[in-house]
Amino acid sequence: MELTRNITLGVYLPGETAIHRLDPRTKIIAATMLITLLLFIKSYEAYGFFLIFTAGIIVFAGIPLSYALCGLKPMLPVLLLMWIFQFFLYSTPDANILFSWWIFTATDAGLHMGNIITLRVLFLFTVTTILTLTTSIVNLTDGLESLLKPLRKIGLPSQELVMTMIIALRFVLILAEELDKIIKAQMARGVAFDRGSFIQKTRKLFPVFLPLFINAFKRAEELIVAMEARSYSGGKGRTKMKTLHMGRVDLGAGLIMLLFTILMIYIIISAAPQI
Amino acid sequence: MSLSVRKIVISGILGAISILLGVTRLGFIPVPTPAGHATIMHIPVILGGVLEGPVVGLITGAIFGLFSFLQPGAPFFADPLVSVLPRLFIGIVAYLIYVSTKNINNILALVLAGAFGSATNTALVLGMVTLRGYLPFEVSLSIGILHGVPELIVAAILTVILVKGIQRIRTSEDRPPVS
Structure with a gap:
């Protein structure tokens, strides 16, 4: 798999x-x-x-x-x-x-x-x-941020929302690798994911989801600390090193x-x- | 309105899990019905609502909806009114149910939040599908029952397991290292 x-x-x-x-x-x-x-x-x-x-x-x-x-x-x-x-x-x-x-x-x-x-x-x-x-992800972020900037005027935190979207896009691949490892670990222990009835198949997914979500939340905590340590504050008064x-x-x-x-x-x- | 770093990161990562369940097809549980699969892609949205509140639930729902619009798993999702709009409510409903029943019993509240969150997804998506004329009412209703019920059960169980697991690591991290 x-x-x-x-x-x-x-x-x-x-x-x-x-x-x-x-x-x-x-x-x-x-x-x-x-x-x-x-x-x-x-x-x-x-x-x-x-x-x-x-x-x-x-x-x-x-x-x-x-x-x-x-x-x-x-x-x-x-x-x-x-x-x-x-x-x-x-x-x-x-x-x-x-x-x-x-x-x-x-x-x-x-x-x-x-x-x-x-x-x-x-x-x-x-x-x-x-x-x-x-x-690239960096360009996509810059582009979206600059396009959605006018929405700040009506009170929408556009930069923060773009950041959320970019985190989601970026973490898909990271979490996919993690999911791969979890599934392989379970298969090494003899779990056959493709066999059994609908209920058995669903039950086999529970021991995959729990470590996936827990790891994801651990990573989230680390990322929160990392971003707060660098004083991330969304859009307010931020300038760019590279302008478009x-x-x-x-x-x-x-x-x-x-x-x-x-x-x-x-x-x-x-x-x-x-x- | 401003978003804290915590809300940004958690919504982003839950959104990522939702997308991941979609692209790997792992979020589709094979159910023996003509339409094929029951989904559990909405579970991260329910978790967002329960663990972090309505704003995270809303944003995670938006990411889930946007993804299912841009990379649709079924043809009628290629319509933002079907794929994005209904998903905005999942997290909010889950949050409201959890908060209003939490004081009775935590586990019961989680079961209800999972079940109602899932039911919101099923009812609103199929409602929109019918309103927009992609499927006739009887077909939507039968898909709703055949898919909605297993989805609801899986969502209720997974919500309890996952929220309990996450709450446990959170409380253990808050504790001082030497006790």
Whole structure:
């Protein structure tokens, strides 16, 4: 059971491409735009353009395709199952019935809904993975902090919230290694995690979770001491050693993103009547 | 509003555990139903609410929700109204239940906090799924019963075990080294 192998979230692949050199703010805004567009896209043509666009970014950023997609592997069975669910159970009053069997009725509306939602999931996954693969944690923090700074004015502790998110992202990998050790230790003692009924399997997880949570809380206490010893105080009066600068690359990327967004909005609006 | 270092760190680490349970699929307990898995990814959120209060519960819930939106395990989670919004309430409900029943019996309060926290997740997520029209009401209801009940039982047991374990190391650390 190699747990850390399929984790691509929060992993950074260092590189020298233009995508890597982009200002983190440009990348975060672009990713947010892409995610927002995904929520509205309902036609296959739009997904076609989206596929070309994301594939272009992946190639341009020099990310090995197998690596970008390996995080998807554990999700596939669930995705397939949910697609079948949508196919058979979702329907609208005016949908054409493709075939029916026992209590299940497959309609073209269900097929469309299943396809669209599954595609949306796949692309959401790809967009966030590309963002974290090409942006180091430090850059991601700086970018988010600078983008969310205006929210401080309405009383939201934006810097602290960004810090929380970064701690979460950073600790996923640390805790994954720890979880790996705990599971191996239990297996060495003869626990077979993949055997037994549902109740037996669940019971076997309890001696894994307890050490995981206790270790996590011990690490949390250490981190609290470390941060307090360095007088961490969130956003108040903090300055940066390295400030962010937008350059010519960002202008280019911004223009490409703008064109793509306009194209997408055009497709979404022109396809609006048929849902 | 300002956040103490303690709240920042604990919400972050509990959020990390929630994400970890998701990416390793360890947070999905195989239940013999058509929809596949019951989740225990919301347990860190319940713990956050019980151990550190509503703010940590809220932030951990937000991280859990954001993660299940960005790396969805099921298609309908690719909608922030389904994945993020309902999760904000898990920690708050767990906290309120724990605080209001703590004086009767600590263990009972933990069981109830775990159970109600889990029920909040099931009810609100499936409610949103139905409202947004991803699944018809009958299907949501049957998933709610088939998944919600095992999730609720596992959550109640795990909350007691984990909170007791964590409270024990905390009290032993507070004690002076020579006693």
